[in-house]
Amino acid sequence: MLTPKKMSRLLIVASKDQLAPITRALYRSRLFHIEDYVVDGREGYDGFVIGKPLEGASEASENLIKVRSIANIFAISADAIEPAGRQRQADLKSVIERELASIGNEVEGLTARRSLLEASIKENEQRISEITPFVEIPIDLSLYSGYERFTVIAGHVTKNVTIMEPAEFRIVKGKTSHFVVAVVPNANRSEVERQLAEAGFAAVQIPAETGMPQARIDDYKAKIAHAQAEIESINLNLDAIRQKHTNFLVACEEVLKSDVEQAEAPLRFATTDQTFVAEGWVPADSVGGITESIMKATGNKAFVTELPIGAHDIVPVEYNNPSFAKPSQFFMDIYSRPKYTEIDPTLMLSIIFPIFFGLILGDIGYGLILLVLCLALRKYIKGEEGEYFLTIIRNASISSIFFGVLNSEFLGFPMPWWPPFAFSRHLAAEGGGHGPLIPELLIMSVWIGILHITLGRVLGMVNHARQDHGDHRIKAVLANAGWLSVMWGVLLLIWSAIAMPLMPDLTWTPLVVSIGGLPMGVPGINLTMIIGGIMILAGILFIARDSVLEVIELPTIISHVLSYARIVAVGLSSVAIAMVVNYIAIGMLIEPQLTNLTIFGVVIIIAGIVVFLLGHALNTALGILGGGLHSIRLHYVEFFTKFYKGGGLKYNPFGLKRRFTED
Amino acid sequence: MAAELVGTEVAAQTVEIAIKSQLGMKALGAGMAVGLTGIGAGIAEMAIGSAAVGATAENKDVFGLVLILTVIPETIVIFGLVVALVLWFV
Structure with a gap:
């Protein structure tokens, strides 16, 4: 779960007459990530050359170009079309032979005539001027x-x-x-x-x-009008052709694309006069299946074996996440796909991101608006990425509602349960009780930061232990431990000097050296301070042993932890905006009019309602932006920089996900 | 006797004025903390943002990276906001 899917390196060797059936079998399985053969004089590959395309490749490409140019003229995009039933490939192929050329000619003729007319209009306009x-x-x-x-x-x-x-x-x-x-x-x-x-x-x-x-x-004007009328009729004509053939064209494109890809596959294989060698990657659990399908396709006339994975091999990376974490892959791909040997933080991201979002937005009202919004958008936003994004927002909005209940907030108003279960974020104490508990909230966010960063550093140690070798491996692991030691050392120092809410109080530990006149009434250096100091020194030593330059990064320990204060700061600003909107709309505009209703008063009340709606719409938008961007930023900048490099190769299996056609 | 009374009243008023102006200074400080850091973050993000948009236009893959670069200076204004909150509420 925390690592990418396990891959196996597969080598397929067969005689050249098995090229077509093997390619077809691989294409159908959609599992084989081809490693392109490059003539680079690798050992054991003397005399191999890059293969030649299968028969019919050029014809299929020509047809594909024709289909794509027609689709281009009509601005048809397969992604935007809902497949209405699948067409059989064999039927389609005969239709392609019969009709594609005539449709192409017709469309080409019409568009050529149209551009001619457009040119003549331009010319005549020039003459008029x-x-x-x-x-x-x-x-x-x-x-x-x-x-x-x-x-x-x-x-x-x-x-x-x-x-x-x-x-x-x-x-x-x-x-x-x-x-x-x-x-x-x-x-x-x-x-x-x-x-x-x-x-x-x-x-x-x-x-x-x-x-x-x-x-x-x-x-000339008459000529222009005439040309325009003709263009109009051509457009109508083209539109009719488009209506009639859209499904045919997208299906054609799919079939031809798969033909071309299969026919050109040998260009990625190594071949001799009689044989060919295909190398690639498949998920480890599908080796058996793919071997079987190749054997079946060739009648056991192929040799398939698993090769050992070398240290320098670039292994393609496929995520291996439980389904609830899959949408977060969207955020991972924006940053960078993990390397094969690296820990994949998608699962952590999928859990922590909604929590951060909820902590920031934390309002039942805004959470509900967001939830309704993303459920409604589901109808309009299609494609895997769009769906992933909407699922992320949906989870985030549910989390917002949950934290809204804890915060007792509904569009900035307090809910009946008061005081809130969590630390109050209400700027004014309404219905008695207390105002915002700023120190507690800030320290809570700092705790979140400490824990998140500690997790990051621990993962950093794991990553270095997995990826590095020899001397550097120990140094890198210890350097990460050093960063942790400095951070917790600083914390020990602070705890032993000052007592704070929600933080351990270590001021009671026995004094070792008593110094007068220190700020904040600190009586001197106590035992835990010395431990903290030793931890900081040891940490710096470990960091410097790995790389001296890193030492200048030490202040980031403080700034990165304090950066988590944004969870509270951004959240409070959204509460403040909500309360201001409520005050202007209800306190200043609507309420005073209700006591003595006049016609003018009704206008003011309507204005108040408009202010209320606009203000909260704006705050919802700010809430999505603030909650989303800041939460993801905390991951990208503060969390990922501790352990994550990324830069893995995307697993891109040979094959096509068919939507419009079937065999 | 009367002079003494006036003196006490003046003293009380002075204390009140001092407390009020202290509050005013706090508000001013909090406002400046947010405002000035906001300007600072804005200036810093201006250059990074425009370069980031340019880079993304050339190569879409760097979007994640440049997003990070763009939001780095934003920490300044968050610190300002935290300082303001601490000034005002703690």
Whole structure:
């Protein structure tokens, strides 16, 4: 449970004519994690080369590309589709041969026509924008070109301008700039251009058109409208094809993908002229099953054996958790998958995360809102990861409700049972009793920190004992013990100096040296202080023996433990927001109006209700963010850094989980 | 006699003012502890956060790692909040 699933290394050797049946058997079993053969001159692999794809690979890939391009055009994603019954693979294959090409051609033809139309629309729009400036000058556009002794200049100027040279000149005034057209004799051209340039001239191209500008624009607009109508009909057509063939396409993709993957599997095997060798990993408990299925597929014409696992082998990692802990794998994968030899903390995460979340949020009202929310979202969020996430939130919200009962909190209000079973988090003492028990709450959170970190360090010792070798192994284990010793030494020192609630009081132990004038009325150094001091020194020694640089990390002992104070701090802030919202909504807005109800008063009451709803909605959102992020952060930063490295290879068995098809 | 009475009253008032202003200072201190540490954490997270988003955009796998890096400075503001709570309630 606390370690990944045990794996075995499997070697399969057979003659090449068994390649297809063995690949099929492996694919169907979905257990064999292939270790790709790399030509690296490994001992015992002289003369082996990478295999060639099976027959039909290229044809299947071509079809797959065709299916995927059609699916792409239609934006069909297999994950988003609920399988409606399974189609038989053999039936499907004959349909693929018959219909895929024609569907592909039809879709391709339609989309090609559509892009052509879109391009023509763009072109016509460009022409319209070219002609638009000339609309105000009612001259046939053909008159702007075709002169030998004259030059036509057109463009925008930023200020009013008149041309001194002899020329045909028009100016159309606009709001920010004016449009000018000038027909000048070639001789005067440069002078005119200079005068225009002074007025901030920017030239426009003269459209190569014939006819009146407005008429031309109308003509192009009609063309655009026509093209748009045709695009509309093409889209309708494509939509109809999509509706008709969605299920066929996703099933096709599945079948072809499995064909291609099987056909290309030999590319990952080592082969000679006559034989092939496949190496890979299977869960240790399925070795028998997979061997049997290979033997059955080949008629005992294959050799399957288990190889010993070497120290440097990268073993793929598959989680091995009880079903209630599985959702927490989601959080583990976000961080990093454990290594094969490492302790897998998923189980601990799945238990401790909801507790932290509950301690932080700890409110019946918010817990219920969250619970309803995640049960409702179950309908919309699909896929394994989404389901895992929702289950985590569900557990967290149940834990919130539980701690809410202990805290006697409902949306910040106290519940009938008072005082609360747990340390009160209510900022004001309502209904008598006490306000928040801050010292107790803080010390409780520090205790949680101490225990969590101690657990982390102990796991660190176990991990180093399992993973390291030789001299380093002892040093690393002792260094972890050293960290523990420093932490508990500091605690002993504190306990012997000051008496605190919820902490052992060691101030009574016999004084060894009596020193006057110490802060906080400490009379001197007592026995437990000396023990604490020795523990700290010994701890530092062990840490330094492993790595001297680590010593600069010593302050993190304090900061990491105190970091757990966030459990209380974030929780209290959420209580504070809830109480403020309640006070504004009920105390300030609703209650004063209830004594003497007027029409204006009703409006104020409605405003109060809005404030109440909005405020608590905001606080729910903050509660999820705060409770979730801080709890997971305490794991990632404070807990995992003590023992967990991660970086394991994901176990990715050869095979496909079929959803739309069957053999 | 009368002067003495006035003196006692003044003394009582002074004590009251002293207690009130002490309370005010506590509130001020608590507010500053949260506010300033909040600003500090914000400044620290600004740079890390933007780099983290950039890194995640390039490679989704580093999300877990950069999330940790991003929330590291947040401890500062938690300490501020703890100090404020201790100031105000303990």
